[in-house]
Amino acid sequence: MSSIIEIRNVSKNYGGVVANKAISLDVEQGTITGLIGPNGSGKTTLFNSIVGYHPIDSGSICFEDREISHIQVQDIARLGLIRTFQQTRIYKAMNCVENMLISLPHRKMRFLEAFSRNSATDFENADRLLEFVGLYEKRFLMAGSLSFGQQKLLEFAMALMNEPKTLLLDEPTAGINPTLINGLIDRLLRANREFGITLFVIEHNMRVIMNLAQKIYCLAHGELLAQGTPGDIQNDQRVIDAYLGAH
Amino acid sequence: MNSGKFILYTVVVLFTLLAPFIMPDFKTQLATLWLMIIVALTWDMTGGQMGYNSLGNIFFYGTGMYVAAVICIALTHDVGAYTNAFSDQVYVFSNAEYFTGVMIGILGAGVFCSVCALIIGYLTFGLRGPYFAIGTLGVAIAAGELVSNWDWVGGGQGISLPVFPYDLELGKIFFYVLFAATGVLLFIFLRWLYTTRFGAAINAIRDDEEKAEAMGIHTLRYKLTTWSIAAFFIGVVGGISAFQLIHFEPLETAYQTINLGIFMVVCVLLGGKGTLWGPVIGAIVFHLFKEVTWNYLLGWQWVALGALIVITVVYFRDGIMGWLMSVRPEWFGIRVEKKSGEAMGEAGT
Ligand SMILES: Nc1ncnc2c1ncn2[C@@H]1O[C@H](COP(=O)(O)OP(=O)(O)OP(=O)(O)O)[C@@H](O)[C@H]1O
Ligand SMILES: [Mg+2]
Numbered sequence: 001m002s003s004i005i006e007i008r009n010v011s012k013n014y015g016g017v018v019a020n021k022a023i024s025l026d027v028e029q030g031t032i033t034g035l036i037g038p039n040g041s042g043k044t045t046l047f048n049s050i051v052g053y054h055p056i057d058s059g060s061i062c063f064e065d066r067e068i069s070h071i072q073v074q075d076i077a078r079l080g081l082i083r084t085f086q087q088t089r090i091y092k093a094m095n096c097v098e099n100m101l102i103s104l105p106h107r108k109m110r111f112l113e114a115f116s117r118n119s120a121t122d123f124e125n126a127d128r129l130l131e132f133v134g135l136y137e138k139r140f141l142m143a144g145s146l147s148f149g150q151q152k153l154l155e156f157a158m159a160l161m162n163e164p165k166t167l168l169l170d171e172p173t174a175g176i177n178p179t180l181i182n183g184l185i186d187r188l189l190r191a192n193r194e195f196g197i198t199l200f201v202i203e204h205n206m207r208v209i210m211n212l213a214q215k216i217y218c219l220a221h222g223e224l225l226a227q228g229t230p231g232d233i234q235n236d237q238r239v240i241d242a243y244l245g246a247h
Numbered sequence: 248m249n250s251g252k253f254i255l256y257t258v259v260v261l262f263t264l265l266a267p268f269i270m271p272d273f274k275t276q277l278a279t280l281w282l283m284i285i286v287a288l289t290w291d292m293t294g295g296q297m298g299y300n301s302l303g304n305i306f307f308y309g310t311g312m313y314v315a316a317v318i319c320i321a322l323t324h325d326v327g328a329y330t331n332a333f334s335d336q337v338y339v340f341s342n343a344e345y346f347t348g349v350m351i352g353i354l355g356a357g358v359f360c361s362v363c364a365l366i367i368g369y370l371t372f373g374l375r376g377p378y379f380a381i382g383t384l385g386v387a388i389a390a391g392e393l394v395s396n397w398d399w400v401g402g403g404q405g406i407s408l409p410v411f412p413y414d415l416e417l418g419k420i421f422f423y424v425l426f427a428a429t430g431v432l433l434f435i436f437l438r439w440l441y442t443t444r445f446g447a448a449i450n451a452i453r454d455d456e457e458k459a460e461a462m463g464i465h466t467l468r469y470k471l472t473t474w475s476i477a478a479f480f481i482g483v484v485g486g487i488s489a490f491q492l493i494h495f496e497p498l499e500t501a502y503q504t505i506n507l508g509i510f511m512v513v514c515v516l517l518g519g520k521g522t523l524w525g526p527v528i529g530a531i532v533f534h535l536f537k538e539v540t541w542n543y544l545l546g547w548q549w550v551a552l553g554a555l556i557v558i559t560v561v562y563f564r565d566g567i568m569g570w571l572m573s574v575r576p577e578w579f580g581i582r583v584e585k586k587s588g589e590a591m592g593e594a595g596t
Contacts, residue, residue: 053460077463089458091451104444104450106463114445114469162462 003062004029004166004198005050005081010069021046021222022059027166032192032199034213036206037200038231042222044086047090047112051083052076063082063166078107084172086202087149092144092194096135096154099143100126103158103239118176125161133157134180136229148175152237153184166198170171177182185211209235254564258538263431267423278491280534281426285484287526288433289477289516294512295521296441297473298453301370303383305508306390307478309501310363311356311485313394316406319348320354320489321500330401340409348409353425353486360482361475368471375456384504391502403498408489422491425482433480449473453521510537517559519568528567 010022012111019042027033035043049056050071052073061069063081090100130136133153138146143154152175159167172188173181185208191197203209207215210230217234217240218226220242226233233239267274286308293299320329323344328334340348371382395403412417440446448469451459460466487494495501502508510533518529536555540548563570572579 011472053461074460074463074466082463085458085460085461089455089461091454092457094450095452098447101444102447102459102464106448106465109444111468112447115440117443151410158462175295238486 002029003027003245004064005200006060006062007046008060008064009047009052010046011057012042012054012238014045016224020049023219023224023228025217025224027198027200028215029123030192030196030198031215032188032201032213034209034216034230035200035202035219036209036216036239037219037225040140041242042088043219044122044170045222046219047083047170047202050076051081070136078106079163080163081168082159082162082164082166082168083168084152084155084173088148088155089100090143090151090154090158093142093175095142096121096130096139096146097126099154099158100130100161103161103231105161105163108163113216114140129157129160130203132160132190134183149177152176156187160195160197164197166200169199169200169201173203173205180182181205181208183210188212204232214226252376252590263427267420271416274416274535275424275491276538278419278423278426279530280467281423281430282488283510283514283530283534284486284527285426285433285480286511287518287530288430288509289480291475291515291520291522291526292437292449293470293474295444295515296453297449297470298456299374299470299474300380300512301365301383301505302385302472302508302512303385303501304477304481304511305358305366305504306383306387307363307481307486308488308507309391309497309503311360311385311482312489312501313400313406314359314482315352315486315489316408316495317352317358317400319345319352319408320406322348322351324450327399330399330406338409340412342412345412347411347583351489352490353483354488357479360485361479364475364478365471368474369467372467372470372474384508387502387504389509391498391504393501394502404495405500406489407494410493411490422487422576425487427442429487430485434523434527441519441523443481445469445508448535450521472504513556513559515566517555517563517566519566519570519572522566522568522572525566527570532567 003026007026008024009022011018011022012022012196023046023054037043048054049069050061052068052071056069059069060067063079064226067193068079091102094102101122104118104122128133130139133156135150135153135157138150145152145184146154154171156169158174166191173184176184188199188201190198191214201209201212203212213230215231216228216233217224217237218239225242226236226239228236256342260451260496266277270277286304290304303572317326320326324338325341329338367383367386371379371386374382394400394570399408411421413503448459448464450465452466452469456466485501514529514533515526516529518527519525519532537552540551565573
C-alpha cells in the first residue's frame, strides 16, 4: 500500500501559539486514518494546512506524490482532496437538493458545461446520496432549517457528491444524535469500501474512531504524541495521560 | 410555463411593443425606463446573485458612452479634430455613416466594457464586502476625472454626436426600440442563466465563498464571467444613451456616480435582490416615483427620494419580491415543496 497523503515536518504558528510542530504522518491509499487529540491540540490546524487554507511555516505536504503546500485551496480541492468543516458549512438559504447539485465535481466539468442545466443523472445522484445519509425525507427543506447534526450529514453528502479521492472529515459525529451514531459509522465505512474514498477523520468520540480507523495518530500540544492501531492507541499511557490532562 | 405566467409574459410583451404608441408623449421616459431596468438587472447579477455589491457599475455606462462615440466618429473623421472645442469646422455624417456608426459603436462599447470588467475584476475581486463596493466606486470616480481632463475625447466639455437623421419622433422610437430590445434580450438571457449550473455556482459564491472554494469551484472565473457579461450590457446601453442624448459630458452624464450609479442599486433593493423580477419591478416603481416627484414635488424631489431609500432599507430589506415571497410563497412554488417536506419530516422523525 502507498501513501496518498504524506506529511513531513510540518509546522504552523499563529503569532506566538505553536499550533503544529514538526508533524510527520502518512495516510495510506484506500484506508481510514484517524486523528485524535485533546481540544486545541492542533488537529484542525493540520487539516487547514493540508487543504491549503493557510500557508505552512515549514515542512512538506504531498498528495499523490505531488507537493501541494504551495497550492491554493480551490486547486487542491480539484485534485480530489476535499474537506468538511468542524463548524459545518452548507448553503443555508438553499434546500438540500440544491446544496447537493452545487457540489458536483467541478474538476470533472469543462467550463462551458456550467452553461447547461443539471442532468437527470445529477438529480438521481443527489437523491441517492441524500438517501444514503438519511436526509431524503428532508430534501426540499432549507438547509439552514436543519438541526446541527443534520447539517453535518448534509455536508458529508455534499462531499460525497464531489466524488473525492480523499475526504478529510473534521469531527463528523459532533452534534449527531447518539442513537444515530452507529448508522453514521456504518456509512463512513461504506463510503470507504464501496466508493473507494480514502478517509482521514478527526474525531473526539473514542468509540467511533476505534471502530472506524485502521491507523490512528494522536496529537497533543501541537506535537505528534503517538501513532498505531486502535489497540496500540487505546493502551498507550501517554495518550491516556493526555486525555486525562495529566500530560 | 403555467397559464398565469403565460398571461403575464403576454401582457409584458404587448406593453413593450405598444407603449410608445399608446403613450406617444412619453417615448423618451419609456426608453429611460428600459435603461433603468437594464442597469438594475445587470447590477443584480453581481450584487444580488453573486453577493458582490459594486458601486462602480456606472463606470461601464460612462465608458460605453465614450467608446461608442469615439468609434462612431473615428469611422469617418479624425477624433481629436472633431472634439476640438475651438474649431468651427462642421462635420457631416451621411445616413449610412450614422447608422453604421451607431451599431458598431454600441457593440464596440459592450465588448470594450466587458474586457474592462475582466481587468478591473481581476484587480478588485480579492476585496470583500464594503471594500469591493468602495474599490469599484473609486474606479468610477477616478475614470470620470481622468476622462474630463483628456482633451482628445473633449475634456470637461464632453462630446456632441450627430443627430438622428430622420424625423425627431421617429428617432425617439428608434432609441426606444434599441433600449427595449437590449432589455428583452438581457431578461431572456438571465432567465435562462439563473437556471443553469452557472447560476447555482454564483449563488454559492454569494452564500459562502469559502465553502465554494473548498468544494473546488473556480470562483474567480465565475466572478469575472458574471461581471464581464453585466459590463457588456451596461456598455451597450451607455452607447445607446450617448446617441440618444446627442451631447454628453464626463461627470454629469457619463460617470454620474451619484445619480444613475446609485439609482440602479436603489431599484434592486426596492424590487428585491437576487430575484429575476425584483430589479424589473424595482426599476418600474422607482422610475414612476422619480418622474412623479421630479414633476410635482420640485424642490423636494431629493428629499422624497431619500425618504424612499430609507424606508426601503429599513422596512423592506428584501424588497417587493422578498415581501411577496414571504406572504405568498405558493406563487413561487415554495410552499408546495416546504409543505410536503415538512409533512414527511414530521412522519420521519
Ligand atoms: N486562526 C487562529 N488564530 C490564532 N490561533 C489559532 C487559530 N486557529 C487555531 N488557533 C490556536 O491553535 C491551537 C490549535 O487549534 P486547533 O483548532 O487546530 O485545535 P483542535 O485540535 O482542532 O481543537 P478542537 O478539538 O477544539 O477542535 C489552539 O491553541 C488554538 O487556540
Ligand atoms: Mg478542531
